[in-house]
Amino acid sequence: MLQNNALLSQLKQNIRAKTPRVEGVIRATSKSFGFLETDDGNSYFVPPPAMKQVLHGDRVEAALHEETHPQSGEKREQAEPETLVEASLDRFIGRVTLQNGRLAVTPDHPQINQALKARQARAVESETFNEGDWVVAKLLRHPLRPNDKGFFIEVTRLIARNDDHKAPWSVVLARHDLPEAQPEIEADWQLQDPAGLERQDLTHIPFFTIDNPSTRDMDDALSIEARPEGGWTLTVAIADPSAYVMPGSEADLEAKARAFTLYLPARDITMLPVTLSDDLCSLKQDEKRPALVCTLNVNAEGALEADPTFQSAWICSQARLNYDDVSDWLEDKANGWAPNEIMATQLKALSDMMQQRLSWRQTHTLVFKDRPDYRFKLDDDHKVIGIEIEERRLANRMVEESMLLANVAAADFLARHAGQGVFSTHNGIAPEKLEAAVEMLKAEGLTHDAEQLASLTGFRDARNALEAHPDGDWLEARFRRFQGPAGLSPTLAPHFGLGFEGYATWTSPIRKYGDLVNHRLIKAVLSESDKPAVDETLTESLSEGRISNRRAERDVKDWLYARYLKPQEGQRFMGQIVAINRGGMRVQLVDNGATVFIPGPEIHATRDELQCDQETGRVLIQGEVKYRLADQIQIELTEVNEDKRSLIGRPVS
Incomplete structure (x- = not known):
């Protein structure tokens, strides 16, 4: 009776207008739920049904609803994605997954495990694809786009067969859209100097x-x-x-x-x-x-x-x-x-x-x-x-x-x-990080103001002071976080590095x-x-x-490390801590250069007692410093996943 009622339609519009909305990026988890992270640092829970409409990395606009947790009774805001702002996938690399004989492709991404229905482009319509073959694909349809009912992709190129041991090279070059061979140019190479050059x-x-x-x-x-x-x-x-x-x-x-x-x-x-x-x-x-x-x-x-x-x-x-x-x-x-x-x-x-x-x-x-x-x-x-x-x-x-x-x-x-x-x-310290760098140095008894750090001489003096400091390795590793990247310029500029x-x-x-x-x-x-x-x-x-x-x-190196170290799961290695973030720390192995991730639960089982502090480059357990950037530690390699090219370990006490 109310199906076509203008009053009901107006009511729905009013409800929609009053519903708060946010824009952010979808972050998938290993489970069926995910989160929407906004640019200002807020995070909202995305329930499993809604996650089926998005992929990790999608930028979306979502409606916020307050829901009550079924177990704890706690109220929290949930995000329901409604509009696609930017898809995380466009051209991408994936592996063939045959579903009841029909073509599908799973993107080669550690956070995307969903097989997407596919068709073959005209350029590869004569190919017969096998389970696990490596391909290039592009996204055609997305559930959050108008008139699209689901995900659908097109396979545009076969990169390598599933049993090709040279796949790391072919796949990586295709991923970064880089040439796979030397330039083939036929020319009569003759030396040609500019006029006036002796x-x-x-x-x-x-x-x-x-x-x-x-x-x-x-x-x-x-x-x-x-x-x-x-x-x-x-x-x-x-x-x-x-x-x-x-x-x-x-x-x-x-x-x-x-x-x-x-x-x-x-x-x-x-x-x-x-x-x-x-x-x-x-x-x-x-x-x-x-x-x-x-x-x-x-x-x-x-x-x-x-x-x-x-x-x-x-x-x-x-x-x-x-x-x-x-x-x-x-x-x-x-x-x-x-x-x-x-x-x-x-x-x-x-x-x-x-x-x-x-x-x-x-x-x-x-x-x-x-x-x-x-x-x-x-x-x-x-x-x-x-x-x-x-x-x-x-x-x-x-x-x-x-x-x-x-x-x-x-x-x-x-x-x-x-x-x-x-x-x-190289511009040295990024301008927006100058004050934070000054504070870090000041806390260690090194007095360099922002104006000094912004100069080539001041930057050099600060680096040399850090190297001479008893905690130089740790402080230098922290100081690098404030530095901007090296670059190229058409005009002369200093190279602080x-x-x-x-x-x-x-x-x-x-x-x-x-x-x-x-x-x-x-x-x-x-x-x-x-x-x-x-x-x-x-x-x-x-x-x-x-x-x-x-x-x-x-x-390519990450892939080869995974292949090389897979038989060495369970073995112990010495390494140096090269990064610390809220999820854990990364350790570079001394013997071979591979980087192993140590997740927080492997560092300490009680989450509330563990603090991985990216700002100070330290890991604290019950308020006591356990590890610091640049520390040498022994680890056990606990898991090697070649599909994700990941190495997981734990500290050996």
């Missing part, structure tokens, strides 16, 4: 390279001479792909899109065609190669003297050396290798220069502690058979200090002569598009020709490319 013949200079034995794209060579009056003259020669890759060419556009060479375990995907990266531009021993060369003078105290010179040249490396051989020889660790007399003199001079330069930087810039790298050893089937620790040895530091010098020189050269470039920057007034990398143009651009700018200055424009659009694109590459590298 390429000097420096093939008589005894350059040498130091790399890993497996390196093919050798992009830097060095030559050094000790000066009679003290100090050194260091000549840095960098491979010059800009001599072959013209702006706007197919190779240039492809390199710009890729931004970087991608280095994954057991798989490198180059920015440039391998004909260039591994052959024509690689500074191979006894091969004449085009290079951009910088000559730097370093005084006896380790300071870089003014006005380094740049020139375009031909060079010829006279020796291909590797880090371990050079380090062993300089450290008197006999391994059967020794350099010839010319190289021996240079290597000793380079070692002396590095030591003095490092000493100078410890006073005038920032020098961070060496951290080991971890390298996966894989067999022919891409199965992990071991993980090696790669310590930064003497030869690594020699090359590193040389590149730092060259990049500082390039930043100054570009700023003065080109007025632009691809500059590496390194302690330099300016920094512009040009030493890896085979591997980094920004370095290739800096080569073109330097050569434009040398030839007095038109300079390529550099703007924020380019630097932002390069920054995004760097983030994507780093995420891809991390994701």
Whole structure:
């Protein structure tokens, strides 16, 4: 009787108008219920029936209703999602799930376990999919969209079969929409220098390279001479792909899109065609190669003297050396290798220069502690058979200090002569966190005000003070939380993280598009020709490319760690606490670099007695400090989940 009553309709509208609403993001749990978290930090319970209409990560508008808990009788507000603001899924990766022979896909996400009904796109309509196959899909329908009755997706691409042991690489590259192979560009590679550029013949200079034995794209060579009056003259020669890759060419556009060479375990995907990266531009021993060369003078105290010179040249490396051989020889660790007399003199001079330069930087810039790298050893089937620790040895530091010098020189050269470039920057403390950083330091007896911390000198002094503090490791780990990310800029700006007034990398143009651009700018200055424009659009694109590459590298490593450590469940490892949040803490294992999550209940069973304090980087039990950031602890690996690429552990008391 009241079905079409206008009064009833008006009543419903009035009720709806009075119902409070909030906007937030859906957070699923391992159970059937979830929560809606608003931007201001409030959290509302979402009951199981409502969770069937949303997915983890969806941003929605929800109506709030007060409900009484059936057991406790406690009243609480519940959120009922009504409108989709932004779906968490658009293009995504998933695994095929066959439901009564019909196609469905479960998104590859630790918080989404729901199989979504699917259809095949025209591009893959001839494929026969099997349970567990990896695919790319896109969301077509969502229950909270008008006229959509449920979730429905379309499979657009087959990535890998369920039994493909190389799936980690293929899936991760597809997830981040990164190229899976080297660029295939057919071209008659001819050297093309800008008009007015004179390429000097420096093939008589005894350059040498130091790399890993497996390196093919050798992009830097060095030559050094000790000066009679003290100090050194260091000549840095960098491979010059800009001599072959013209702006706007197919190779240039492809390199710009890729931004970087991608280095994954057991798989490198180059920015440039391998004909260039591994052959024509690689500074191979006894091969004449085009290079951009910088000559730097370093005084006896380790300071870089003014006005380094740049020139375009031909060079010829006279020796291909590797880090371990050079380090062993300089450290008197006999391994059967020794350099010839010319190289021996240079290597000793380079070692002396590095030591003095490092000493100078410890006073005038920032020098961070060496951290080991971890390298996966894989067999022919891409199965992990071991993980090696790669310590930064003497030869690594020699090359590193040389590149730092060259990049500082390039930043100054570009700023003065080109007025632009691809500059590496770091702003130190994020502005909105300055006061919190001041308070943290003050609590430890370190007096640095916000104005000081916002300056390069003040930031450096604070970092050095933390390093000298008895609790330096813990305090440094806390201090890092206040720092902003590193970035790229078309104009000169300080790099707080390194302690330099300016920094512009040009030493890896085979591997980094920004370095290739800096080569073109330097050569434009040398030839007095038109300079390529550099703007924020380019630097932002390069920054995004760097983030994507780093995420891809991390994701592949997480997958390989899960595979490698699955047979080692129940074993004990030493690790260092690297993060603490309200849910628990993360520990990096010393032996292999894997990161293990320790959930709160594994730290202490009584929830009310446990406090995981992210602000102070401490874990307290009954008010007493039990663990701190940077502490070394022993843990037991309790669970390895390859599907979620997660490692769970517990502390061993």
